[in-house]
Amino acid sequence: PNICFEDLFGEELAASFTDASTAPSVLINLSNIAWFGDSVAIDQHLQISRLRAIELGRPMLRATNTGATAVIDHNGVVTHQLERLTRGRLEATVQGRSGITPYAQWTARWGLMPMWVGCLVLVLVIASLRSLGRRGGRTRRR
Structure with a gap:
């Protein structure tokens, strides 16, 4: 699970995808917004959250107190x-997913x-x- 705006940081969520056997199968976001x-x-x-679901190839469950309570599939829908x-x-049936996307692996x-x-x-x-x-x-002409 991640809390509130932590899903802004895809690299932090992806850190749990180093090993496919221990990677999460579903993402969860709890927010008081x-x-x-x-x-x-x-x-x-x-x-x-839709972007994170796509990047990591996992469904995302969002529970909030004011809005954006949603179920997002692994394609970001x-x-x-x-x-x-x-x-x-909100009731829904969600199937966890396995495997690692190129984004998650990288x-x-x-x-x-x-x-x-x-x-x-x-910059250099x-x-x-x-x-x-x-x-x-600054070169001069002769």
């Missing part, structure tokens, strides 16, 4: 959902390190190109 009110944040939380700001009980092993290295390389390339451009503009 009442402080968002009736805002777009409720929809954003649902969309984030919302199969069952309570109305926003509605008190109720991220469980490397986390976000390749992204940070790539960003650093990009841009900085060197700007430096070359400045030097090229």
Whole structure:
């Protein structure tokens, strides 16, 4: 299970997918998002959970107090959902899944390190190109 906005961090959820035999078969998110009110944040939380379900190839069960209580299949499709700001009980049958997606395998092993290295390389390339451009503009013609 993950709590509230923890499903924002796919690399943290993927960390539990290092071994296919111990990887979770279903993802669960429990949230108290009442402080968002009736805002777009409720929809954003649902969309984030949909993305995690796709990335990790697992169904996601969301239980909230104000909205976005839903069942999401492993393809990111919302199969069952309570109305926003509605008190109720949501019943669904969910089948856990096994196996590891390429995203889960990569991220469980490397986390976000390749992204940070790539960003650093990009910044260095841009900085060197700007430096070359400045030097090229200062040459004198004879």
